[in-house]
Amino acid sequence: MRLHDPKVTEVVIATKNAGKVKEFEALFGAQGIVVRSLRDYPDIADIPEDGDTFAANALIKARAVAAILGAPVIADDSGLAVDRLGGAPGVYSARYAGEPCDDTANNRKLLEELRRLGPASTDSEGEAGPDRGAAGGSGEPVRLSGAQFICSIAFVDAEGKQIALVQGECPGEVLDGPRGAGGFGYDPLFYVPQLGRSMAELTMEEKNAISHRGQALRKLWAELEEAERV
Ligand SMILES: O=c1nc[nH]c2c1ncn2[C@H]1C[C@H](O)[C@@H](COP(=O)(O)OP(=O)(O)OP(=O)(O)O)O1
Numbered sequence: 001m002r003l004h005d006p007k008v009t010e011v012v013i014a015t016k017n018a019g020k021v022k023e024f025e026a027l028f029g030a031q032g033i034v035v036r037s038l039r040d041y042p043d044i045a046d047i048p049e050d051g052d053t054f055a056a057n058a059l060i061k062a063r064a065v066a067a068i069l070g071a072p073v074i075a076d077d078s079g080l081a082v083d084r085l086g087g088a089p090g091v092y093s094a095r096y097a098g099e100p101c102d103d104t105a106n107n108r109k110l111l112e113e114l115r116r117l118g119p120a121s122t123d124s125e126g127e128a129g130p131d132r133g134a135a136g137g138s139g140e141p142v143r144l145s146g147a148q149f150i151c152s153i154a155f156v157d158a159e160g161k162q163i164a165l166v167q168g169e170c171p172g173e174v175l176d177g178p179r180g181a182g183g184f185g186y187d188p189l190f191y192v193p194q195l196g197r198s199m200a201e202l203t204m205e206e207k208n209a210i211s212h213r214g215q216a217l218r219k220l221w222a223e224l225e226e227a228e229r230v
């Protein structure tokens with residue numbers, strides 16, 4: 001299947017995450033492509049995500065669902081890597097606070113782990129800028145650590161053969177408390193310095209323009225377009 005083929009009107013994304021589905025719907029919808037997800041196939045059982053990397057897990061999910069549906073499939077494996085936690089929760093982002101997965105519990109645990117380390121200022125990488133927050137200070141938000149969102153997207157054919165595997169990253173900082181009601185997952189704790197807002201305070205369009213997922217998907221499209229030229 002070629003995503004840019006005008007005959008392609010539908011893609012299957014191997015995710016149960018409603019937040020991801022909405023973002024993919026906005027991104028693919030702009031191209032007139034309808035998104036199907038595992039929310040449309042409730043009988044498909046949970047797929048063990050036991051890879052060591054986002055890329056490995058994206059391939060595992062894509063291949064598992066391609067084998068069941070006998071169709072090409074896209075999968076997204078993503079998460080948050082926090083500098084002061086040595087890259088945690090990383091591939092364990094969804095189950096950071098244990099299972100069943102719970103965004104609120106995960107956010108609470110992230111704050112607990114960072115607060116346990118003490119004030120971020122003692123761990124500065126020398127980039128204390130004018131808008132780096134200080135508790136009780138100017139009203140700027142307090143940030144506990146640098147972090148990045150990472151998203152791997154795998155695209156496999158009906159036989160499970162890898163067609164493309166791409167990754168996008170979005171740098172930011174972890175806030176000391178939630179801000180905003182949009183997005184999903186860790187978005188309320190993820191501050192985007194260049195916009196001066198949390199991910200959960202962005203519109204869908206703003207988030208997709210800068211997010212790890214938006215970047216990964218645009219890389220996928222670019223790769224597929226390039227492949228069609230040769
Ligand atoms: O844009 C994002 N904004 C906020 N949080 C995010 C984002 N992107 C990933 N995340 C978090 C959510 C979850 O804690 C983990 C993904 O885990 P991940 O296994 O890839 O997804 P999932 O289990 O929710 O759904 P599924 O595996 O069915 O695709 O990282």
Ligand SMILES: [Mg+2]
Nearest residue numbers: 016049077094
């Ligand atoms: Mg998952």
